[in-house]
Amino acid sequence: MTENSGEMLDKTFDPAGIETRWYAHWEANGLFRPERPDAAPFTIVNPPPNVTGSLHIGHALDNTLQDIVIRHERLKGKDALWVVGTDHAGIATQMVVERQMEAAGDKRTNYTREGFIDKVWDWKRESGGTITGQLRRLGCSMDWSREQFTMDPHFTRAVVKVFVDLHKQGLIYRDKRLVNWDPKLKTAISDLEVETREINGSFWHLKYPLSDGSGYIHVATTRPETMLADMAVAVNPEDARYKDLVARGATVTLPITGREIPIVADEHADPELGSGAVKITPGHDFNDFEVGRRAGIEARDMLNMLDAEAKVCQTADGLVPSEFIGMDRFDARKLVVEMLDADGLLEKVEDRVIQTPYGDRGGVVIEPWLTDQWYVDAATLAGPPMEAVRSGAIEIVPKSWEKTFFNWMENIQPWCVSRQLWWGHRIPAWYGPKKVSDSALSYSTHEKPDGQIEFSGVEIFVAETEEEALRLANEFYGPEYQAYIADGPLDERDDLTLPIWRDNDVLDTWFSSALWPFATLGWPEVDATPSPFASSEVEMPRDGVSTALDTNGRQSLLAKHYPNDLLISGFDILFFWDARMAMQGIHFMKEVPWKRLYLHGLVRAADGAKMSKSKGNVVDPLGLIDQYGADALRFFMAAMESQGRDVKMDEKRVEGYRNFATKLWNAARFCQSNGITASTSVKAPAATTAVNRWIIGEVVETVAALDKAMADLRFDAAANAIYHFVWNQFCDWYIELIKGSFDDETKAVAGWVLDQILVMLHPFMPFVTEELWSKMGTRESELIVAKWPAPEAEVDAAAKAEVEWLIALVGNLRGAKAELGIAPGARLTAYLGNPSEATRAIIERNGSAIDRLARLEAIRFEAAPAGPAMQIGAGDATLVLPLEGVIDIAAEKARLEKALAASQKEAKSLEGRLSNPKFVEKAKPEAIEKARADHAHHAAEAERLVAALARLG
Structure with a gap:
């Protein structure tokens, strides 16, 4: 029995007290997931919000839609499971804790890695998870008894296993590539953490001297400082102006550095833009990186001119002048421009609005930076999800998003999954000296421009545990050496012991959250079954406990609730989370992670603008x-x-x-x-x-x-x-x-x-x-x-027709009275000549309702007397109601005609404005929308007034 059953309702509806009381009751009594072991399952997972986060309007939309679905399925008797949890949010959480330490006069580097992580856990216990309380306020009926956290031990076990297995399969590897580098946070960041801002900047037009002294080649750039690391000039192979230069292998001698670089043919150069020649800095521009590779420049040979703080460092060829070393990138820009101008190599400067990438958390300009990172072979993993969507195993709703999905998946790039942070899942990889031969090891270190230690010659041991890494190392090096765990690369060692040290980086939080649909259900402690969507290119061993039953003989959560039935998410994380879940889910579970993917839009301000704190239009x-x-x-x-x-x-x-x-x-x-x-x-x-x-x-x-x-x-x-x-x-x-x-x-x-x-x-x-x-x-x-x-x-068709006749009569009569200024309570008489048998029967059966609701003294089945009257439709009948003595007909006509003229005039004026191309082109979108709405209003009002006049005859 429910509480308070049969109590009288308060006169006033007050949501606050009701919401607090009922949510506590539902949660305390386990009603978000009642015991239904034999019921059909229905499963959704929430996109895990950052543990640092608070409820914003996008969360409200996303979670409301999920709650509507799960409550609907629960009411239909399903074993409805809504998995809930939070994401450890590597960068965001580390920043929060470091700011608190800074406010207290402390800093992260005062602690060991383990000591700092302990402080983060302290913060999580005391302050983390504010958003979970706010989700409760929204009414989200999640299974809080199984609340997850991406840094929980069982989840960490799943993350480590996925990394190790993918590495064994050749799908995770270490590579040198360009990343989005945040010089303030000193870490690589994902595209989602980069926000593009329009900044007033410049476009510098430069002259690069041809090495043979025969002239110049003209280039333009928004970042002149990067010319210190230029490695080529690209021209289009079809550009007739440069075919001779390319054919004879002409080179350019870079100003300031004196570096001789080739002129290469590449379609990246657009002959229609500027001079058609483009400076190529493969170590500091994503497009240039690809041009450099096509030109035969290996990533290891690409020049790097910036350190981790975006200060100028010496390039590998040693050609950067000493006055630049240690200089901030933007100060270097000014000096480069001054030196080029002094040498007569600066042609002109154009003012331009530049689309500039900023780190959404560090708040500084992002640098494309060449560095060693861990990558996932996303192209291989993308194949099975695309097949699943094509076959209908995954349905994307709305279907219009399929084109976007395929476009991105078919052109997917390697996924950088390492981050230079302390908080997060530490990469399970250990390094040791390079084994040159059975009896020789190569091992030396030096400090890189980013402050990290680089070692020439390295062996990598990827393992789930430290013990397993040691076993692999000892097995690899042989009995003459004894491996041990060191804090980092060591120059000094004896001849019998070898240090191996763990990678300092952690994994991108999107890597761990990609496991959300199955790691939250107990994987890898239980196994999965084969699926036609599993990749045939890579052998996928089935590890873990091969059982689908728990200790009570019931289906395990994983066996019963994977795949999930539905995923609801914003379209903005289609690639960062949704697609990656599809990759990892199919790869490890041999089955799609969810059967349907629903993508909703953004919540925008009333005028359609995107909400932002800077605009002051954010809604709480x-x-x-x-x-x-x-x-x-x-x-x-x-x-x-x-x-x-x-x-x-x-x-x-x-x-x-x-x-x-x-x-x-x-x-x-x-x-x-x-x-x-x-x-x-x-x-x-x-x-x-x-x-x-x-x-x-x-x-x-x-x-x-x-x-x-x-x-x-x-x-x-x-x-x-x-x-x-x-x-x-x-x-x-x-x-x-x-x-x-x-x-x-x-x-x-x-x-x-x-x-x-x-x-x-x-x-x-x-x-x-x-x-x-x-x-x-x-x-x-x-x-x-x-x-x-x-x-x-x-x-019941007959009952429906009868009641709808009554509703039409009452509604139309009330509307007509309002139009003509007749008091709602005025009692009128209606005339209906020759009614159909059905209409007569309805009227005779519902006399009291007609009297009470329509305020009609009578409906006479005869022709109406001559004189002014109004007509009312109901079903197949047209009732005539005399108005003599009820209203002043002439005055009412005059009032209606005056109002009609005003509405028609305003509608015509608005129509003229909207048909004027200058107005449509120059006016703000909200002004155009308001004009259209006003036009529609006045047009409808004019139509209503014409009908009212017609009633008066």
């Missing part, structure tokens, strides 16, 4: 919950979520959905006060009157509409279906139609309908519905675990 969802309640915000998110479109924030609509909850609350109070209580049946009760048969049919249609919308993941259609039924059919019409006739049948039907409303609305508005459910009578269970509607009834 917690503030909206405080003001309007979680139910109102959730319903807004659902109603506005239309596949393929962004959500425009509109606080007025959130307020409107708070009013919707209030309207339902008041309807329930009305039912209570008239002896209407909880139903005892999922099946629809017997009904004889047209109004009761009609409302049962409306429930049947609404359930069908909801089920279809949810199956199609049309959240807006689902929300609008239940909204329309509650507001219009139930509150506005059914309650009005049954007033004054509360017999046993009507009470039973009304109680049953209200129950169906609460169940259907629960996924969208869980708090108000649970409260009303508990107060309407004795229940067998809480609403959250009740049964989804199963009316076992059909739509």
